[in-house]
Amino acid sequence: xxxxxxxxxxxxxxxxKVRAHNFDEVALGYSPEQAKEEATRCIQCPKRxxxxxxxxxxxxxxxxxxxxxxxxxEAARVLKDRNALPAICGRVCPQETQCEATCSIGKKGAPxxxxxxERFVADWERDNMPADSQSVTLPPPTGKxxxxxxxxxAGLSAAAEVARLGHDVTVFEALHVAGGVLMYGxxxxxxxxxxxxxxxxxxxxxxxxxxxDSVVGKMMTTxxxxxxxxxxAVFLGTGAxxxxxxxxxxxxxxxxxxxxxxxxxxxxxxxxxxxxxxTPVSVGKxxxxIGGGNVAMDxxxxxxxxxxxxxxxIYRRSEEEMPARREEAENAQExxxxxxxxxxxxxxxxxxxxWVVGMECYQMELGEPDDSGRRRPVxxxxxxFNIDVDVVIVALGTTPNPLIAATTPGLDTxxxxxxxxxxxxxxxxxxxRVWAGGDIVTGAATVISAMGAGKRAAADIDAFLRG
Amino acid sequence: xxxxxxxxxxxxxxxLFKIDAPRVAQKVQPGQFIVLRIDEEGERIPLTVAGWDRxxxxxxxxxxxxxxxxxxxxxxxxxxxxTDFVGPLGVPTHIDNxxxxxxxxxxxxxxxxxxxxxxxxxxxxxxxxxxxxxxxxLLFWEEELRQASSELIINTDDGSYGRHGxxxxxxxxxxxxxxxxxxxxxxxxxxxxxxxxxxxPFGVNTGVSxxxxxxxxxxxxxxxxxxxxxxxxxxxxxxxxxxxxxxDWDLLLARQRSYLDEEKLSFDQWRAKHxx
Ligand SMILES: Cc1cc2nc3c(=O)[nH]c(=O)nc-3n(C[C@H](O)[C@H](O)[C@H](O)COP(=O)(O)OP(=O)(O)OC[C@H]3O[C@@H](n4cnc5c(N)ncnc54)[C@H](O)[C@@H]3O)c2cc1C
Ligand SMILES: Cc1cc2nc3c(=O)[nH]c(=O)nc-3n(C[C@H](O)[C@H](O)[C@H](O)COP(=O)(O)OP(=O)(O)OC[C@H]3O[C@@H](n4cnc5c(N)ncnc54)[C@H](O)[C@@H]3O)c2cc1C
Ligand code: SF4
Ligand code: SF4
Ligand code: FES
Numbered sequence: 001x002x003x004x005x006x007x008x009x010x011x012x013x014x015x016x017k018v019r020a021h022n023f024d025e026v027a028l029g030y031s032p033e034q035a036k037e038e039a040t041r042c043i044q045c046p047k048r049x050x051x052x053x054x055x056x057x058x059x060x061x062x063x064x065x066x067x068x069x070x071x072x073x074e075a076a077r078v079l080k081d082r083n084a085l086p087a088i089c090g091r092v093c094p095q096e097t098q099c100e101a102t103c104s105i106g107k108k109g110a111p112x113x114x115x116x117x118e119r120f121v122a123d124w125e126r127d128n129m130p131a132d133s134q135s136v137t138l139p140p141p142t143g144k145x146x147x148x149x150x151x152x153x154a155g156l157s158a159a160a161e162v163a164r165l166g167h168d169v170t171v172f173e174a175l176h177v178a179g180g181v182l183m184y185g186x187x188x189x190x191x192x193x194x195x196x197x198x199x200x201x202x203x204x205x206x207x208x209x210x211x212x213d214s215v216v217g218k219m220m221t222t223x224x225x226x227x228x229x230x231x232x233a234v235f236l237g238t239g240a241x242x243x244x245x246x247x248x249x250x251x252x253x254x255x256x257x258x259x260x261x262x263x264x265x266x267x268x269x270x271x272x273x274x275x276x277x278x279t280p281v282s283v284g285k286x287x288x289x290i291g292g293g294n295v296a297m298d299x300x301x302x303x304x305x306x307x308x309x310x311x312x313x314i315y316r317r318s319e320e321e322m323p324a325r326r327e328e329a330e331n332a333q334e335x336x337x338x339x340x341x342x343x344x345x346x347x348x349x350x351x352x353x354x355w356v357v358g359m360e361c362y363q364m365e366l367g368e369p370d371d372s373g374r375r376r377p378v379x380x381x382x383x384x385f386n387i388d389v390d391v392v393i394v395a396l397g398t399t400p401n402p403l404i405a406a407t408t409p410g411l412d413t414x415x416x417x418x419x420x421x422x423x424x425x426x427x428x429x430x431x432x433r434v435w436a437g438g439d440i441v442t443g444a445a446t447v448i449s450a451m452g453a454g455k456r457a458a459a460d461i462d463a464f465l466r467g
Numbered sequence: 468x469x470x471x472x473x474x475x476x477x478x479x480x481x482x483l484f485k486i487d488a489p490r491v492a493q494k495v496q497p498g499q500f501i502v503l504r505i506d507e508e509g510e511r512i513p514l515t516v517a518g519w520d521r522x523x524x525x526x527x528x529x530x531x532x533x534x535x536x537x538x539x540x541x542x543x544x545x546x547x548x549x550t551d552f553v554g555p556l557g558v559p560t561h562i563d564n565x566x567x568x569x570x571x572x573x574x575x576x577x578x579x580x581x582x583x584x585x586x587x588x589x590x591x592x593x594x595x596x597x598x599x600x601x602x603x604x605l606l607f608w609e610e611e612l613r614q615a616s617s618e619l620i621i622n623t624d625d626g627s628y629g630r631h632g633x634x635x636x637x638x639x640x641x642x643x644x645x646x647x648x649x650x651x652x653x654x655x656x657x658x659x660x661x662x663x664x665x666x667x668p669f670g671v672n673t674g675v676s677x678x679x680x681x682x683x684x685x686x687x688x689x690x691x692x693x694x695x696x697x698x699x700x701x702x703x704x705x706x707x708x709x710x711x712x713x714x715d716w717d718l719l720l721a722r723q724r725s726y727l728d729e730e731k732l733s734f735d736q737w738r739a740k741h742x743x
Contacts, residue, residue, distance in 0.1 A: 174685050176504060176511075176551045213553040215685055219490050241687040245699065252692050252699060252718055254725045261688035269510070269682070275736050278510040278535055279682075280729035354721030401686050403704070 006109025009038040011116050016334040020304050023188045023272055026331060027091070035120040039067035042112045045104050050114060053102035055452035056157075058082045060099060060114055067117060076125040079118060080136075084160040085153065085199045085451065087126060088182060090119025091191050093448045094325050126198050138207065139166035144465040147172065147231040149216045149404070152180020154237035154438025154450035156203050161458030162235075163206040167465060170231075172214040175268065180239055182447070184268035185260070187298050189305070190328075193267070217407035226433055233433050233461045236408075236419065237454060240398045240439035246290070250348030251394070255282055255356040259291070259299045259395035266302045284391030287311045288359055290345060291395035292322040297332045299393045304335055311337045312387065316344040316364050316377040342366070342377065346384060348392060359387045400440045408434070418443050427457030435461055469503075469552040472525055474545045477607040480532040481575055482541050483517070489524030491554045497582040498560025498676065498708055501528065502684040504551035505539055512536050513681045513703070515653075516555065517578035526554070529578035535733045542741075556684045557707050560674065564591040566648035569641055570616065571597045571634050571662050573654025577608050579676075580653050585615040587651075593617045597637050599654075603628035634658065635665045642669040649674070652711060656720055663711030675711035677702045679722055694718050 012028040013019075019026050030038065042064040050060045059078050066075035079086040093099075095115035103111035144167045148159045151173040163169045177183050179196045204210060216222065216238075225231045243258035245251050262281065265271040269279035287303040289296050292315035304311045313332070315322060318341050322329060333339065342364040349358040363383035366375035400417045410431040412420040419436045422428050427437040437453030439445055473485040491501060500515045518527035532538045543549070560583050568587050572580035577598045588594045596616035600606045601624045613619040620637045621629030630637060634654075641647055642665070650673040652662035659675040666673045679691045679702050686704035693702050694715035700706065 174553070175683065176553070213551050214490070215553065215556065218555055218685075219494055241685075243687070243689045245689070247699075252694060252722070254722055258689040261682060261690045264682055264688050270508075274729065275733045277508045278733055280726045280733070282725070282729075353724075354718065403686065 004043065004105070004108070005041045006105070008041070008110040008113045009034045011113070016331075016336070019189065020335040023305055025192055026189050029123060030116055030120045032124075035067065035117060036070070038113050039064050039117055041105070042068070043105065047104075049102045049104055050099050050112070053099040055098065055448045056083050056455060058099075058118070063121065064112065064114075064117060067121065072121060072124050073129065075121045076129065079121055083118075083451070084157050084203060085447075086118050087122035087195045088153070088191060088199055089448050089451070090115050090117075090122055091195075092186060094446060096326065098448070123195075126195070136164065136206070138164065141168065142166045142465065144168065144232045145170070145230060146233045146235065146461060146465075147225045147229075148235045148237060149222070150174075150180060150237040150239060150438075150440075151178035151200070151210060152237055152239050152438060152450060153182065153447045154239070154440075154454040155180070155235065156200065156454070157451040158235045158237060158435075158437065158454035158458045158461075159208045160203045160206055161455050162461055163203075163208045165458070165462045167462070169207070170209045170211060172211050172216050174213075174215040174238075176212050177268070178210050178212065184264045185295070185298070187263070187267055187302050189301070190298065215403070217403040222404070222408040222434060232465055233435065235427075235454070235457055235461065236404055236429075236434065236436040236440055237438045237450070238401060238404050238440050239450075240400045240418075240444045242399050242401045242417070243394070244396050244398060245394055246345065246396060248345060248347050250350055250356065253348055253350040253356040254354050255284065255390055256348055256392045256394065259289075259295045259393050260398065262299055262393045263295070263302065266306070272302075272306055281306070282391055283307050284389070285309045286387075286389045287391045287393065288314050288387060288389045289393045289395055290314045291397070292317065292324055293395065293397070294324050294328060295397075296393075296395035297324045297328045299395050300337045301332055301335060303391065303393065304337060308391070312389075313337060313339045314343050314345065314359075314361065315339065315341050317374065318342060318366065321374045340387075344377065344379070349386070356389060356392055359389050359392065360384055361387060398439075398444050400443070404440070410434075416443060424453075425456055426460035427453055428460060433464075468548040468550060471543060471545055471547050471549070472523075474543060474547075477529065477578075478605050480541070481529060481605070481607065482532075483527060483529050483578070484540070484543075485525045485527045486549070486552055487524060488526045488552050488554075491526050491552065492519045492521050492524045495519050495526060495555035496559030497562065497586045499555035499557050500684070500707065501526065501552055501554030502556060502681065503528075503549055503553070505536065505543075505549050507550065509539070509550070510536050511551070511682055511684070513556070513678075513684055515576075515579040515676065515707075516582070518582060526552075529575050531575040534730050535737045538734070538737065553684065557703060558705070560586075560651070560676075560708055562586045562590050567593040567595065567646055568649045568651060569595045569597065569638060569647055571599075571638055571650065571652040571654070571658075572612070573599050573634055573658040574605070576653040576676075577606070577612060580651070581608065581612055581615045583651060583653075584612065588615060588617060595620065595641060597622065597634050599623070599634035599658075601625065633661070635661050638662060639665050642666060642671060647671050650711075651675075656716065656723065659711060660714075660716040660720075663714065663716075667712050673711040674708050675714065676707045677709055677714065677719060678707065679719055680725060692722070
């Protein structure tokens with residue numbers, strides 16, 4: 001065996017000065033040589049600790065072994081065996097806390113760049129393998145019908161898995177495209193929409209029907225799907241799409257957006273191509289984004305790319321507590337976004353046209369740890385100060401849209417609006433023939449955890465349908 | 468793709484579209500709306516339903532041309548298709564036997580108040596409808612609304628037909644005469660605001676159908692925030708119907724003007740491209 005290499009191969013990225021003005025992908029991906037070099041760093045540990053770090057149990061050593069051997073079709077097969085959406089996970093998984101966190105090389109040096117390798121294989125497959133050679137042989141149809149509500153990662157992975165087991169699957173999606181947050185939330189420069197659509201096409205190629213423009217709870221209810229439309233089981237994967245606001249004065253001023261609205265206008269409706277695409281968005285010269293998670297980083301980086309001169313992240317704790325992925329926070333700072341930490345808005349100030357012109361903020365300090373174990377931010381009395389802004393984006397989190405719970409009698413929900421499942425390993429709800437998974441169960445979480453939940457529910461739905 | 472089964476020009480700049488949308492037609496109720504998108508590059512816009520045929524599987528909307536999307540719609544014809552047509556959205560208008568109800572409709576809303584008036588009449592109400600427009604040539608569906616109501620009052624701002632003046636005048640007279648149990652007003656925001664102001668001193672509950680700017684129409688973005696009785700509501704899921712006496716009208720009117728510059732840019736560009 002070659003000598004242990006403790007340094008991972010760097011992945012090329014667009015220069016920060018250039019990328020701050022375009023929506024092209026920031027991370028450029030490995031070249032074939034770089035991918036192979038990184039793959040050969042893997043020592044194929046007998047205990048394979050990395051697999052335990054992956055919520056969908058990808059056989060990581062196996063796909064990396066195929067890569068080192070130069071057998072990319074085999075690497076792709078191993079990935080797709082466990083993960084219907086590898087090009088997406090390779091890009092947006094928080095690998096540093098998952099598969100790469102448990103890689104044994106991490107004890108001595110940099111863990112294998114598993115996400116980057118996954119991305120490379122998935123991209124290679126999309127570019128080089130004709131669709132028909134990818135098509136898996138499906139088992140004979142079982143005659144059972146499954147309805148999946150929502151086409152985010154939870155719904156897509158549940159649908160793919162259930163279809164691969166021979167059942168007839170229809171996905172109902174409220175919006176005009178499939179993909180959920182992958183399409184309307186995560187921006188093009190982090191996750192190109194063509195890649196999401198290629199993965200959606202893969203799911204369709206398994207025989208899954210996708211009905212867009214279909215709001216379950218309005219157009220038909222869960223009970224109607226089960227009792228009138230002949231579905232044998234329903235999987236609810238409608239995510240956590242309801243934006244939270246702060247309830248401070250001035251929040252309804254023009255120019256104050258929820259992150260969902262801002263990102264939907266930009267990503268789903270392509271407002272960055274306005275007026276060719278007809279949905280407008282106010283760009284603003286001075287933009288404040290409230291929050292410290294991935295959603296806040298994405299909003300800030302979109303605002304910058306749309307032409308804002310100054311973009312602030314306003315976060316009430318310190319950098320250490322920030323929930324955003326480290327890599328994305330660093331990318332944001334490199335691009336010129338200014339972090340105003342230990343700062344919290346008291347109110348938004350408007351002009352006589354109802355437009356936001358400024359923000360009054362408190363300075364905060366960290367007190368005793370709270371329920372989450374993080375030190376609680378407390379207001380420093382008398383510390384108020386003003387910031388001039390003309391657009392504000394509130395990125396304080398989301399909860400599940402109450403529509404499904406309100407129109408599905410017999411579901412159990414928590415006080416945060418999330419749907420209760422009786423067992424995480426199956427995703428069964430207390431309602432007969434209804435399963436749920438993803439953000440609708442956990443609250444806002446991750447792409448891969450939503451996919452894992454979709455897969456587990458699919459296995460249980462299959463077991464149930466086969467009696 | 469959703470097919471236009473019928474397009475009809477009702478009056479200048481106001482068009483009727485009957486759309487093939489069986490699933491929406493099955494479920495829709497008076498007062499609900501749909502969101503449509505003409506094509507890939509188009510904006511999502513909400514329109515209240517003006518009618519439906521559950522058997523035929525069609526839904527009818529009536530559109531007034533104001534900006535790019537509505538003008539683009541105006542250029543489509545029977546047999547054309549649009550990319551997206553989502554619904555039914557929003558909470559249906561609450562239909563009950565109130566007693567005597569006055570339904571006030573301004574402009575294109577003559578079309579959307581008809582199913583509401585009809586449902587109220589079927590529920591046992593005496594329905595007095597007031598329809599208003601700037602002038603005679605902008606009035607349509609007189610017979611249709613007459614049939615849906617117990618009584619019909621027609622108003623034009625310029626006096627070219629029916630009564631001369633604003634719809635708030637006959638509304639005020641009816642309220643003064645007494646015996647009115649409820650008012651429902653639908654039309655431009657400014658008209659709804661003044662109808663609500665007219666009925667407020669009489670203490671007669673007044674339902675209005677708010678029309679803030681929307682994107683998804685399903686409660687996901689918060690663009691449609693309105694303030695009702697001091698509480699922020701999402702009009703697309705909590706409404707669009709609200710108690711007109713509790714609406715913060717100035718906020719609604721201000722938020723509707725959020726994109727005036729962009730809308731003008733888009734419309735000018737569209738006009739230049741089509742030579743109109
Ligand atoms: C801006 C942003 C950035 C993020 N960045 C990351 C990241 O870098 N890494 C990461 O792992 N995670 C990230 N996340 C979180 C991740 O995207 C979510 O956890 C994940 O998408 C949840 O998947 P889901 O399938 O449960 O729901 P969603 O992706 O929310 O999909 C739900 C779908 O259901 C549809 N739907 C809702 N109601 C209905 C209904 N009544 N009828 C029919 N359809 C309905 C919705 O339109 C949507 O398409 C990010 C989230 C956001 C918002
Ligand atoms: C619940 C609801 C029901 C409606 N029902 C009808 C109807 O039955 N018939 C009808 O003719 N009109 C109706 N409208 C108004 C209609 O949606 C707007 O006229 C249309 O969106 C204008 O688009 P545009 O591109 O032609 O004009 P633009 O130039 O883009 O806008 C003109 C004005 O319309 C409003 N507007 C713009 N975009 C939107 C949007 N996405 N959502 C809502 N309003 C917007 C703004 O106040 C703007 O100043 C309704 C609106 C709502 C919210
Ligand atoms: S899916 Fe995510 S966690 Fe699993 S191996 Fe890939 S990058 Fe790692
Ligand atoms: S733990 Fe790391 S080195 Fe070991 S097999 Fe997994 S990826 Fe390779
Ligand atoms: S239009 Fe998006 S929440 Fe109402």
